[in-house]
Amino acid sequence: xxxxxxxxxxxxxxxxxxxxxxxxxxxxxxxxxxxxxxxxxxxxxxxxxxxxxxxxxxxxxxxxxxxxxxxxxxxxxxxxxxxxxxxxxxxxxxxxxxxxxxxxxxxxxxxxxxxxxxxxxxxxxxxxxxxxxxxxxxxxxxxxxxxxxxxxxxxxxxxxxxxxxxxxxxxxxxxxxxxxxxxxxxxxxxxxxxxxxxxxxxxxxxxxxxxxxxxxxxxxxxxxxxxxxxxxxxxxxxxxxxxxxxxxxxxxxxxxxxxxxxxxxxxxxxxxxxxxxxxxxxxxxxxxxxxxxxxxxxxxxxxxxxxxxxxxxxxxxxxxxxxxxxxxxxxxxxxxxxxxxxxxxxxxxxxxxxxxxxxxxxxxxxxxxxxxxxxxxxxxxxxxxxxxxxxxxxxxxxxxxxxxxxxxxxxxxxxxxxxxxxxxxxxxxxxxxxxx
Ligand code: SDX
Numbered sequence: 001x002x003x004x005x006x007x008x009x010x011x012x013x014x015x016x017x018x019x020x021x022x023x024x025x026x027x028x029x030x031x032x033x034x035x036x037x038x039x040x041x042x043x044x045x046x047x048x049x050x051x052x053x054x055x056x057x058x059x060x061x062x063x064x065x066x067x068x069x070x071x072x073x074x075x076x077x078x079x080x081x082x083x084x085x086x087x088x089x090x091x092x093x094x095x096x097x098x099x100x101x102x103x104x105x106x107x108x109x110x111x112x113x114x115x116x117x118x119x120x121x122x123x124x125x126x127x128x129x130x131x132x133x134x135x136x137x138x139x140x141x142x143x144x145x146x147x148x149x150x151x152x153x154x155x156x157x158x159x160x161x162x163x164x165x166x167x168x169x170x171x172x173x174x175x176x177x178x179x180x181x182x183x184x185x186x187x188x189x190x191x192x193x194x195x196x197x198x199x200x201x202x203x204x205x206x207x208x209x210x211x212x213x214x215x216x217x218x219x220x221x222x223x224x225x226x227x228x229x230x231x232x233x234x235x236x237x238x239x240x241x242x243x244x245x246x247x248x249x250x251x252x253x254x255x256x257x258x259x260x261x262x263x264x265x266x267x268x269x270x271x272x273x274x275x276x277x278x279x280x281x282x283x284x285x286x287x288x289x290x291x292x293x294x295x296x297x298x299x300x301x302x303x304x305x306x307x308x309x310x311x312x313x314x315x316x317x318x319x320x321x322x323x324x325x326x327x328x329x330x331x332x333x334x335x336x337x338x339x340x341x342x343x344x345x346x347x348x349x350x351x352x353x354x355x356x357x358x359x360x361x362x363x364x365x366x367x368x369x370x371x372x373x374x375x376x377x378x379x380x381x382x383x384x385x386x387x388x389x390x391x392x393x394x395x396x397x398x399x400x401x402x403x404x405x406x407x408x409x410x411x412x413x414x415x416x417x418x419x420x421x422x423x424x425x426x427x428x429x430x431x432x433x434x435x436x
Pocket of ligand 1: 269271311
């Protein structure tokens with residue numbers, strides 16, 4: 001990354017000593033400037049304090065820009081709504097990895113290269129078969145993706161750009177295969193191999209739903225919906241799982257292990273696990289007349305219940321992905337003849353009431369990307385336990401793009417935060433006999 005020139009500075013005074021410090025102010029292309037505190041501890045002897053990193057920029061990046069107040073999401077400067085409408089997931093993968101939309105020849109070669117990496121080592125069957133059939137598929141994903149580093153020794157030199165790109169292609173290409181196989185294993189059906197004549201989304205549906213007994217032709221509407229959902233979930237700035245991948249990668253760990261760490265983080269219900277939690281919540285609410293009771297619980301600080309699919313660390317406006325997801329939801333339900341899906345009716349009523357509720361208005365809690373995705377997946381016949389797996393399949397390209405950016409950044413160093421220590425000060429060891 002370029003060594004940025006300060007545009008101005010913040011002056012800070014330590015009121016204990018009267019000492020003042022000038023902290024450089026660095027401007028990005030767009031969005032909040034940053035106060036450069038890289039020398040803060042050396043100069044002041046103090047750490048800054050920001051649990052949850054609500055006011056902390058961890059890196060420079062050129063990949064994704066979010067304006068949470070306005071509800072903007074752009075991949076390499078392109079609005080998510082435009083990409084969802086006019087582009088496709090393979091083109092978005094190229095854009096996230098290389099920074100530009102591909103021309104025809106570049107796109108054809110990229111799609112070919114990804115397509116010809118979709119198979120996984122035959123030994124992977126044995127890995128998956130080592131799990132219980134009722135294992136959560138996210139547990140399988142964490143385990144099997146981490147194990148990929150045991151298979152691909154020829155692309156683990158992260159200082160070698162070719163190795164990094166081969167590992168990146170392998171990750172993007174193999175995630176649908178591993179995900180579909182985790183699903184097939186859980187329902188006792190045979191693994192379906194990828195087909196090179198299908199698009200990325202078509203092939204994923206094919207590996208999920210085909211059986212050896214008859215030909216399977218993916219619905220063009222469902223394949224388009226899946227492709228769009230993959231695009232919407234592809235990257236999202238420095239979210240928890242991406243930050244996990246970056247900090248794992250900052251130690252020089254191999255890319256497959258870093259992605260496995262990202263999958264593990266994504267699994268949490270506050271993050272990528274929310275789509276699964278939304279469905280569980282809607283089923284728990286059951287009927288429209290129960291909505292007020294659950295909204296009351298969501299507002300009760302003593303009740304751990306939260307309105308899943310609502311709220312976001314960055315978006316204090318409508319998540320732009322949620323709008324596209326809502327539109328896609330209606331298209332899929334129309335295609336499947338499930339327009340009157342009770343869960344959709346319930347979700348729309350919940351959204352309507354919540355958006356008028358003073359608590360949610362005051363705290364700027366809007367539906368996020370996870371609010372509608374679960375309803376679409378359910379309508380497509382995808383089991384709830386696979387919802388976050390689909391999120392991981394989509395987000396892999398974002399993780400590898402951010403990982404590459406981190407490795408290529410000459411200023412990058414191992415991520416190692418400090419702390420505010422509030423434990424015991426020095427004390428003498430007391431022998432066991434002398435303890436009460
Ligand atoms: C994703 O970071 C990303 O970009 C993530 C993601 C991506 O693409 O990578 O966008 C994907 O993870 C989307 C978010 C999915 N999670 C959920 O839908 C789970 C429900 N949402 C909440 O858990 C919460 O909104 C978070 C975790 C998403 C955000 O939490 P923050 O930013 O830490 O905010 P907070 O918890 O401090 O909430 C601020 C206030 C609190 O009240 P006060 O303490 O100020 O009184 O809002 C309340 C919270 O109690 N609040 C909610 C709420 N979310 C926040 N109250 C009820 N229901 C909710 N959903």
